[in-house]
Amino acid sequence: MIIECKNLTKSYAVENTMVHAADTVNLSVNKGDFLVILGHSGSGKTTLLSLIGGLTSPDKGQVFIDGVENWQQSDRALSTMRNSKIGFIFQFASLIPTLSIMENILLPLSFGENPAGSRDLALDILDQVGLADKGKAFPSQLSGGQQRRVAIARSFINCPDIILADEPTGDLDEETERDILALFRRYNEQGTTFVVVTHNSDLAATQKDARVFSMRQGVLSGQAA
Amino acid sequence: MAPRNLEKQLNILDYALSSLWRRRMKSLSVLLVFAAVIFLLASFQMVTQALTDKASQVLAYTPEITLQKMSAGRQEAIPLAYRDRLAGIFGIRRVVPRIWGYYFDEVRLANYTVMGMDVREMPEGDRLDTALAKGTIPGPEEQGRVVVGQSIVKALNLDERNTFSLFRPDLSLKTFTVSGAFSRDTDIMTNDLIVMSLADARDLYEIPAGLVTDLCVYVANPKEIGTIARKISAILPGVRVLTRPQIQKTYQVVFGWRSGFGSICLLAALASFVILAWDKASGLSPEERREISILKVLGWETSDILAVRFWESVIVSGLACIVGMTAAYIHVVYFAAFLFRPVLMGWSVLRPDLHLVPRMAVGNILLILAFTVVPYLAATVIPAWRSATVPADSALGG
Numbered sequence: 001m002i003i004e005c006k007n008l009t010k011s012y013a014v015e016n017t018m019v020h021a022a023d024t025v026n027l028s029v030n031k032g033d034f035l036v037i038l039g040h041s042g043s044g045k046t047t048l049l050s051l052i053g054g055l056t057s058p059d060k061g062q063v064f065i066d067g068v069e070n071w072q073q074s075d076r077a078l079s080t081m082r083n084s085k086i087g088f089i090f091q092f093a094s095l096i097p098t099l100s101i102m103e104n105i106l107l108p109l110s111f112g113e114n115p116a117g118s119r120d121l122a123l124d125i126l127d128q129v130g131l132a133d134k135g136k137a138f139p140s141q142l143s144g145g146q147q148r149r150v151a152i153a154r155s156f157i158n159c160p161d162i163i164l165a166d167e168p169t170g171d172l173d174e175e176t177e178r179d180i181l182a183l184f185r186r187y188n189e190q191g192t193t194f195v196v197v198t199h200n201s202d203l204a205a206t207q208k209d210a211r212v213f214s215m216r217q218g219v220l221s222g223q224a225a
Numbered sequence: 226m227a228p229r230n231l232e233k234q235l236n237i238l239d240y241a242l243s244s245l246w247r248r249r250m251k252s253l254s255v256l257l258v259f260a261a262v263i264f265l266l267a268s269f270q271m272v273t274q275a276l277t278d279k280a281s282q283v284l285a286y287t288p289e290i291t292l293q294k295m296s297a298g299r300q301e302a303i304p305l306a307y308r309d310r311l312a313g314i315f316g317i318r319r320v321v322p323r324i325w326g327y328y329f330d331e332v333r334l335a336n337y338t339v340m341g342m343d344v345r346e347m348p349e350g351d352r353l354d355t356a357l358a359k360g361t362i363p364g365p366e367e368q369g370r371v372v373v374g375q376s377i378v379k380a381l382n383l384d385e386r387n388t389f390s391l392f393r394p395d396l397s398l399k400t401f402t403v404s405g406a407f408s409r410d411t412d413i414m415t416n417d418l419i420v421m422s423l424a425d426a427r428d429l430y431e432i433p434a435g436l437v438t439d440l441c442v443y444v445a446n447p448k449e450i451g452t453i454a455r456k457i458s459a460i461l462p463g464v465r466v467l468t469r470p471q472i473q474k475t476y477q478v479v480f481g482w483r484s485g486f487g488s489i490c491l492l493a494a495l496a497s498f499v500i501l502a503w504d505k506a507s508g509l510s511p512e513e514r515r516e517i518s519i520l521k522v523l524g525w526e527t528s529d530i531l532a533v534r535f536w537e538s539v540i541v542s543g544l545a546c547i548v549g550m551t552a553a554y555i556h557v558v559y560f561a562a563f564l565f566r567p568v569l570m571g572w573s574v575l576r577p578d579l580h581l582v583p584r585m586a587v588g589n590i591l592l593i594l595a596f597t598v599v600p601y602l603a604a605t606v607i608p609a610w611r612s613a614t615v616p617a618d619s620a621l622g623g
Contacts, residue, residue, distance in 0.1 A: 055522060056616040076526050083524020094519050097512065098247035108523040110236040154523075 001067075002161060002193050003029035003052060008061035010047055010218075021047035022058070023218035029195065031161065034188050036204040037197045039215035045197035046091060048215065049164045052195065053086055054078045065162070083108055087155030089165035095139040095147055095154075101126070102135040105154045118157065125153040128183055130176070144171045152180060156187065163187070165196045169203065181206045237529055241536035252537075256545050263549025263597050264556070265564075270589045271553055272562040278584060279413045280476040284469065288321070288347075288441035289450050291467040292457065300465070302436035307461060311442070314456050318445045321346045322437040324426035328391055328419075333380050338418045341426020348443050356415070360405025365422050372405040374415040394431050401425070517612045527613040534609035535602070542598040550585075550593075 008025040011018045021044040029035060039045045050056040052063055054070040063070045065081060073081065082088075095104045105122045126132050129149040131142075139147055148171055155163055163184075169177040185207060188194055196203065197215075204212045213222035245252045294303035308320045324341035343365040363370035373383060381389045383403050390398040407415035427434070444453050454466045517530055556562060 050616075053522070076528070079521070079524050079526040079529075081524075082522065086524075088522050090522075094515070094522075096516050096519060099243075103243075107520070110233070110240060110525070110529075158524075 001028050002031045002033075002065065003027065003195070004062075004064040005048075005052065006062045006064075008048070008051055008063065009059050010044075010051060010056070011059055012047075020044070020218035022051060022061075022220075024061070025051075025218070025220045027213075027220060029193060031193055032188065032191050033193050034184075034207045034210045035193075035195045035213065036207065036210050037195065037213045037215055037220070038199065038201055038204070039197065040199055043215045044218040045215050046166050047218075048220070049088075049166055049195065049197055053088060053164050054082055084158060085161045087158060087160040087163045089152055089155045089163065089168045091166040091170065095150055097139050099138075100135065101131065101137050101139070101142070101150050104139070104150060105157055108154065108158050122153070122157055125156050126150075129153045130179060145173060145176055148172060149176065149180065152183070160192070162193045162195065165194065167198050167200075168196060169198070169200065178206075233529075234532070237532045238536050241533045241540065244533065245537055245540060252541060256541050256548070259542060259545035259597065259601065260548040260552070263546055263593060264552045266593050266596065267550045267553035267585070268556050268562060269565060270593065271557045271585055272565055274584045274586070274589065275557065276413065277476070281473060284414070284473050284476065287469055287472065289444045289447060289469050290442035290454055290457065291472075292440040292442060292461070293438070293465045293467070295463060295465050300438070302432060302438060303440055303464065305435050305437060305440075307440060307464070310460055311440075311457065314453060314460070316445050316449045316453050318443045319346065319348060321441040321443070322423060323439050323441050324423060324430065324432060325438045326426070326430055328429075330380070335376075335380055336417065337377060339426060339429065340418060340420045341423045341429075342420070342441075343423050344420065347441070356408055356411050357405045358408040360403070362420070363404045363422060365424070367404070368422060368425060369399075369401055370404040370421070371401045371425070372407060372420040373403055374407050374418040375409055375412060376416045377419055378403075378406050391429060393429060399425075399429050514612055517609065521613065527610070530613040531606055531610055534606050538602045538605040542601050546594065546598065550590075 005025050005027040008022050008027075009020075010022040011020050013019075019042075023044075025048060037045055037048065047056070051058050052065075054063070054065075054073075057071050065085060068081070070078060070081075095101075096107070099107070102119070102122060105126065106118060109118050123132065123135065126135060129152055131146060131149055131153070134142060134146065134150075139150070142150065148168070152165075152168060155165070165184075168184075169180055172180060181203070184194060184196075188207070194207075204210050211222075213220055215221075292303060292307070293300045294307075295301070305322055308322070311317055311320055321342065324339070326339045326341075328337045328339050329335075330337060344362050345364060357372065358375075360372065362372055373381075378384060383389065383406070387403040388400055389403075390400045393399055401419075401421065407418065421429075423437070426432070427437075432438075442453070442457070444450055450468050450470065454468050457464065458466050520530055521527070556564065
């Protein structure tokens with residue numbers, strides 16, 4: 001089991017009202033699974049990704065990645081885990097505007113793992129997302145959809161075991177969306193685990209053997225683990 | 226393990242450099258302001274130290290004890306006969322009479338210092354020739370011959386002629402011939418000085434025979450200065466006894482006070498800079514906060530983000546220190562600290578054309594670093610630490 005969530009609970013105070021972003025969520029994900037979590041805005045999908053990725057700590061419950069509980073680790077170990085095992089695709093492109101596209105993609109590799117060799121890999125991934133000629137450009141020179149594709153390329157640069165994707169095809173045109181989902185499928189067939197949260201119910205249909213869940217007011221329901 | 230860690234640090238340093246380059250206008254402006262503050266502080270430190278050193282060097286040749294007669298709290302002429310009353314004090318090597326006065330040149334609106342003394346009577350008198358840029362010290366028999374400081378040479382055009390005249394109190398003129406000029410190395414003491422024989426000074430100021438302005442006492446053992454000074458005070462109660470250490474201390478206090486005054490002004494400027502730096506650095510823009518969040522999401526540790534900020538600050542402050550201190554050195558050595566001379570040298574019309582040799586003690590450098598680099602590091606790293614320790618999920622949700 002590569003991801004395991006046990007009784008995961010997270011609440012936020014919004015204007016003196018407690019909002020349950022995750023309400024006793026239990027989830028088990030095996031290596032190579034493709035999970036699609038459907039839900040409307042504010043249903044807690046993004047919070048669930050943050051909890052799984054160790055970006056925010058739960059009020060209650062536990063998250064295990066490869067058997068290791070996220071919040072029992074030091075900041076260093078948690079960072080190393082995020083860096084080596086997880087690729088994030090944000091709801092918004094989240095590129096650093098003053099870095100070139102190539103520099104943005106190489107950013108997760110700033111830890112001495114042969115960045116020189118990784119440049120070829122970055123070029124290859126850029127080619128796979130259809131932006132081979134944009135390496136030297138800056139985010140402001142790209143459209144929203146192109147920036148999203150760069151963020152997707154960046155999430156693959158470390159060859160992570162898990163991809164956590166938040167509305168990955170949100171602002172892509174149909175053709176690009178198809179290409180990106182095909183890319184996801186290829187990586188998934190090679191063993192990469194995907195947890196995709198989206199409000200697009202059609203997305204699940206494009207992935208073979210996808211496990212589909214729905215989320216509403218922090219409660220996860222659907223396929224049992 | 227070590228090479229990977231080193232490579233990681235190099236990558237972080239590379240990121241810090243590129244980050245500075247990306248914000249080059251902001252980085253450059255901070256660097257320039259920072260360098261200007263360090264330049265001012267370092268210049269002040271260097272020039273104060275150089276002046277104090279120079280004063281100490283020159284004062285080493287002044288009499289160990291100077292006696293002045295006081296009346297109603299003011300100085301008046303001292304009888305030469307007092308010399309005889311000092312004869313019984315063991316340890317006094319020599320007592321040399323001196324006429325020390327000032328001459329106001331109404332044409333040039335400048336004050337000259339006049340010293341009438343038979344310098345050959347001084348224990349080190351023969352060595353005074355080494356303090357001259359040209360000529361010789363006139364002997365007591367050489368009436369009307371003087372040695373002048375560099376500002377006098379300039380003020381009276383003595384490069385082109387070698388005689389000049391000063392007015393006696395009765396407005397009759399007394400003419401002098403220049404027999405030598407003091408070296409620039411002694412400017413701090415001799416810049417506005419005219420040295421002449423005792424008889425010439427007596428004639429110029431119309432001081433009656435048997436009186437001088439002060440008596441210079443030279444002692445055999447410098448360690449006995451204090452003891453001999455106390456004995457003189459006991460024998461001559463109406464006489465002010467000034468020891469060389471007291472005079473040296475007075476100079477140091479004067480420079481110290483002026484330096485302190487200037488330092489307070491500079492520290493105020495420094496405080497403004499630190500507040501500005503804090504404001505700029507602590508008010509992390511939304512883009513900067515977002516960048517920190519993205520880096521954390523991508524697996525950067527809090528310590529990596531702090532390391533980036535630390536290296537950025539070290540690069541900016543290090544460069545500012547190098548630029549500021551180099552500029553300060555050039556300012557002091559090649560431009561004779563022209564920005565601070567009015568404050569540090571006093572308000573005389575004839576200001577010494579000083580050739581200062583700056584000296585920066587390690588303690589002074591550390592002090593400047595403590596007042597500049599450390600606050601800047603704190604002002605940049607602490608806000609980044611505050612941002613880096615909050616959950617990074619803000620970058621996800623948008």
